[in-house]
Amino acid sequence: MNNRFDISKAPPLRAEPRQHGVAAPVQSVPATSGGLIRSTLIAAGAAGAILVLFWLPAEYGIDPTRVGALTGLTEMGEIKQQLAAEAEADAQAAAAEAVAPPAQAPVAVPAEIVQRLDRIDAQLAALAAVIGAPPAAVELAATAPVETAAAPAAPEAEAAPTTGEPVEEAVAEAAAPEWRDEISYTLDPSEGIEVKLTMEEGQVARFFWTANGGVVNFDLHGDGGGQSISYEQGRAVPEATGDLIAAFTGNHGWFWRNRTEAPVTVTLRTGGEYAELNAT
Known part of the structure; x- marks a missing residue:
């Protein structure tokens, strides 16, 4: 019996109905430029x-x-x-500390040189005893160079009259700068503080600050109007003084931080051209 399959006699295929709950294929959305x-x-x-x-x-x-x-x-x-x-x-x-050259050890003097110097000292002492001069004078004469004839000494200038204490105090007060503000802050270890002056571009403010025997890290900078600048920085500095010239209109001043293990008191004196002093 011939069991060969004839495809022409196969029933037609039917499309199955879409099952409820099956997601439809994702359709792409055209993107314009x-x-x-x-x-x-x-x-x-x-x-x-x-x-x-x-x-x-x-x-x-x-x-x-x-x-x-x-x-x-x-x-x-x-x-x-x-x-x-x-x-x-x-x-x-x-x-910088890592690349610093090590301290040189003291050079040892050979024992022979030390003994020779001792013999010379003994001979000088014996010669001094013979001529009746003190040993120090003999030693000085042996080592002193030959001197030429000394020129006649010039007459001493007359001493200027000394001024009294009231005059000296008046001169010192006249030379001392005039400070507008003076403030002090005590910083605990790792504590910092910022003090700024409100200044116009080109104004000049005088300043003097001291850590009163301690040291602090500082950053002298300014900011304002979208601008910022760092004038000077320092590490473990005891004090500083000078003139602060505003590079632009804004706030210009100092940030101090105590990196020591003990409290440090920072004192700031300011004068010159600025509107006000603010601390944060």
């Missing part, structure tokens, strides 16, 4: 706004829109920059 460009521009604008409004003030203290000052992000960024500057200064100081 204008839509892609608009989406890209929106994303770029959002990233730029986040960069200017939040990231720059929080990381670098740069606040062109003043939003960071309102939210406190600018102060956080300034503290980060100050801490980074202190860490870099500490690393540089440690590297």
Whole structure:
């Protein structure tokens, strides 16, 4: 019997009905060039706004829109920059100490030279006993160079009359600078404080600060109007004085931190051209 399958006699295939609950295939949505460009521009604008409004003030203290000052992000960024500057200064100081040449050991004098010097001293003492001169004079005459004829001594100038104490005090007071403000802060170990002067561009303020026997790390800087500058930094400095010239209109001043293991009192005196003094 022939059991070969004949496809022409097979029943026709039927489409099965769609089952309830089965998800339909995803259909693609055509994207136009204008839509892609608009989406890209929106994303770029959002990233730029986040960069200017939040990231720059929080990381670098740069606040062109003043939003960071309102939210406190600018102060956080300034503290980060100050801490980074202190860490870099500490690393540089440690590297300098590591490459510093070791102290040279004292050179040992050979015993033969010491004995020879002792014999010379004994001979000088015997010669002094013979001629009746003190040993020190004989030793000085033996080692002193030959001197030429001395020129006649010039007549001594008449001593200037001494001034009284009231006059000296008046001169000292006239030479001393006039200070407008004087403040003092006691910093515990690892504590810091910032004091700034409100200044216009080009104004000059005189200053003198001291750690009163201690040392502190400091950063003399300024900020304002989206600008920032670092004038000078120091590590383990006991005091400093000079003139602060404002590079731009804004707040200019000092940040001190006590890196010692004991409290340190910082005293600041200021004078010259500035509107007010603020501490934070």
